[in-house]
Amino acid sequence: MTRFDSRGLPLSTASDLAAGRYREGIDLLLSAWPGAAEVLDEAIAADPDFALAHAARARLHAIRTEVAKAKARMAAAEEIVARRGTERERSHVAILSLAVNGQSAKALERALAHTETWPRDVLILSLPLGAFGLFAFSGMADHDQARVDLCERHARHFDADDWWFLTYRGWAHAENGNVAHGRALTQRGYDLRTNNANAAHALSHALYEAGAHEDAERLIESWLPGYDRSGVLHGHIAWHSALGALERGDPERALAIYADHIQPSVTAGMPVNVVSDTASFLWRLKAYGHTVPAGLWEQAAAYSAGYFQKAGFAFADVHMALIAAATGDKAAVEERVKALMGLVEAGALPAGPVVPAVCRAALAFAEEDYAVCARILEPVAAEVVRIGGSGAQREMIEDMLLLALMRGGEAAKAGQLLDRRLHRRPSPRDTRWHGLLAA
Incomplete structure (x- = not known):
């Protein structure tokens, strides 16, 4: 008897229990809900030769930046699928293996081809999508x-x-x-x-x-208590609420959310989220004219020291540079910029020159050299999208340019940028800044 996944694709397992746990585990994985690892482990225990369950477990390890565990589990999936997998399953495992092993460009190419044949293979279709997806x-x-x-x-x-x-x-x-x-x-x-x-x-x-913004805050306030703190997006979703409080000009509320949900000592989020959320929140707090409590930048720096030390992951590079600049580690920013420029010259940095440029601009902004910051950012502003992440995350860099123009005496340029932003998306903060310029 053939067993199927939750979207009707056949599975190479003879165990009803394994198939059922796999279906449940994939849905938990796709909803970023706690329990996926345990349920997939049950699928593997019910059928140790279930290649797709091993591959999905590897994907979870990779999400948590547990690289060695992800590669080991992926190797098991590859060995099994070679001897008892269908064509789809072999392709499925191969694509996840490419992603787990850092071959993102090949993984994207193969994932797009795979979905042309098996569009309902949702774990593979999910890979190019999302703020942190292959695209x-x-x-x-x-x-x-x-x-x-x-x-x-x-x-x-x-x-x-x-x-x-x-x-x-x-x-x-x-x-x-x-x-x-x-x-x-x-x-x-x-x-x-x-x-x-x-x-x-x-x-x-x-x-x-x-x-x-108020609707977003109400949504998160009502929904978040039902999401266990072990969930990988718990801190990041709270980060959105903290941004809403900053939009309203309520730094006390924003800091309370940060302390309860976002700072490294309390969150179980993915390292890329913890680094980017802490860096961008603290940067916004200071840039918007509020005081960053003593020790918070240092805590963010201590956490980030364990991750993303090697240049080349554009989104992480930008946030690592922010933390280094904010904590006065000019040498770390310059070293990262040098490494990034080497990658650019070698054609090995897909996001291109915008990445080292943003890192240099962050250092200039931290040193209050606003004219230099604006001069660096203006030519590459349209290329910032290349670093990845979401529009809400990248807006911080546009804020950096806007504030550099305002503080560097370029009121006309700042006003034009504000006009475009207010047309695109109404914002209490941009309205306040527009009023300051008009005055």
Whole structure:
């Protein structure tokens, strides 16, 4: 008897228990919900020769930056699938292996080809999508549009009530500027499965892009208590709420959220989220004219010392440079910039020269050399999208340019940038800044 996954694709296992646990584990993984590791372990215990369960477990290890464990589990999946896997399963495992082993460009190429044949293989389709997906970290300038195109190409293969596809299709549209449509799709996905951190996250992004900051805060305030702190997105979703408080000019509330949910000592988030969320929150707090309590930057630096020391991961590079600049470690910023420039010259940095430029600008901003900061950022502003992440995350760099222009005596340029931002997305903070310029 053939057993199937949650989207109707056949599985090479003779165990009903293993198949059932695999279906549950994949849905937990795709919803960033606690328990996926334990459930997938049960699938493996029920059938130790179930290659896809091993591969999914490797994916979870990779998400947690548990590299050695991910590679070991992936090797087991590859050995098993070679002797008892279908064509789809061999391709599935090969793509996850490329991703786990850091071959992102090849993984993206293979994933796109795979989904043309098996579009409902959702774990593979998920890889190019999301703020930290293969498209986002590809260095492409048009990765937002690429996500939309991928979702629309395969939309006909999914049911109207597929909560996972609705979530990612909606997020793709909202990030690409079609905010109303994206919000409606994401809301539908969220309503179908509220125990889904990716849906809560995507909906908070859609609300942010729509300028509905208070709605986003209310959503997170009501939803977050039901999401266990062990969930990988717990701290990051709280980060969105903290940004909302800063938008309203309430640093005390923002700092309380940071202390309770975001700082390294309290979060179980993915390292890339912990580094970027702490760096960007503390940077915003200071840049917006508030006091960063003593020790917070140093705590962020101590945590980040264990990750992303090697240059080349653009999104992490920018945030590591922010932390180094904020803590006065000029040598660390310069060393990272030198390494990044070497990668650029070798054609080995997909995001290109914008990455070292942003790192240099962060150092100039920290040293209050605003004219230099603006001079560095202006020529590359349109290329910042190449570092990946979401629009909300990258907005910090646009804020850096805007504040550098305002503080460096370039009021006219700052006003033009503010006008464009207010047209794109209403913001209480931008309204306040516009008033300051007008005065």
